[in-house]
Amino acid sequence: EPEVTQTPSHQVTQMGQEVILRCVPISNHLYFYWYRQILGQKVEFLVSFYNNEISEKSEIFDDQFSVERPDGSNFTLKIRSTKLEDSAMYFCASNINLAGGVYEQYFGPGTRLTVT
Amino acid sequence: DQQVKQNSPSLSVQEGRISILNCDYTNSMFDYFLWYKKYPAEGPTFLISISSIKDKNEDGRFTVFLNKSAKHLSLHIVPSQPGDSAVYFCAASGGGGSNYKLTFGKGTLLTVNP
Numbered sequence: 001e002p003e004v005t006q007t008p009s010h011q012v013t014q015m016g017q018e019v020i021l022r023c024v025p026i027s028n029h030l031y032f033y034w035y036r037q038i039l040g041q042k043v044e045f046l047v048s049f050y051n052n053e054i055s056e057k058s059e060i061f062d063d064q065f066s067v068e069r070p071d072g073s074n075f076t077l078k079i080r081s082t083k084l085e086d087s088a089m090y091f092c093a094s095n096i097n098l099a100g101g102v103y104e105q106y107f108g109p110g111t112r113l114t115v116t
Numbered sequence: 117d118q119q120v121k122q123n124s125p126s127l128s129v130q131e132g133r134i135s136i137l138n139c140d141y142t143n144s145m146f147d148y149f150l151w152y153k154k155y156p157a158e159g160p161t162f163l164i165s166i167s168s169i170k171d172k173n174e175d176g177r178f179t180v181f182l183n184k185s186a187k188h189l190s191l192h193i194v195p196s197q198p199g200d201s202a203v204y205f206c207a208a209s210g211g212g213g214s215n216y217k218l219t220f221g222k223g224t225l226l227t228v229n230p
Contacts, residue, residue: 107162
């Protein structure tokens with residue numbers, strides 16, 4: 001069964017460093033998302049991406065964050081200058097076709113980001 | 117801003133019995149609701165969903181009920197199995213140009229005892 005994959009599974013970085021989290025969505029999906037879950041808190045929406053552009057972003061997704069789909073398969077989240085409070089699990093998700101009334105999003109296993 | 121609330125952080129049931137997980141929402145723009153199951157160190161796994169035009173959706177052992185007037189939904193698992201032990205998240209999606217981002221509740225830890 002097709003699945004969303006994410007790399008790395010765990011990333012440790014120092015405050016102020018740039019990190020890139022990588023995701024390979026399900027191949028025929030068209031809509032891509034990033035969410036994060038700070039330890040002990042709920043899963044929060046960061047950004048959605050469709051047709052090579054951001055379609056919506058949350059207030060968390062400030063200028064330090066960016067997303068890119070550099071080729072036909074990868075979807076990346078970049079944090080330019082990490083802060084301690086960026087430590088969280090980051091989940092990538094994808095969806096096949098909203099217009100068809102299919103709203104279920106399929107999630108990857110997550111990347112645990114630890115900022116020290 | 118808790119638009120989706122799961123007021124029970126945990127629930128414990130015996131194997132074979134029914135598990136009922138509850139969820140309340142406040143945003144009347146939500147028109148699609150989903151339940152996800154999450155094991156430690158894994159991503160959320162989609163379980164079942166329901167559109168706001170329905171009041172019930174069933175898939176095997178899982179049934180979701182929606183009460184729009186009360187802004188309440190519930191997930192019933194029957195019979196419960198030990199492998200169902202996980203955190204269950206209720207999520208909601210809104211129309212009107214929201215691009216269908218999911219708004220999650222805090223989750224309920226279900227423990228099914230053998």
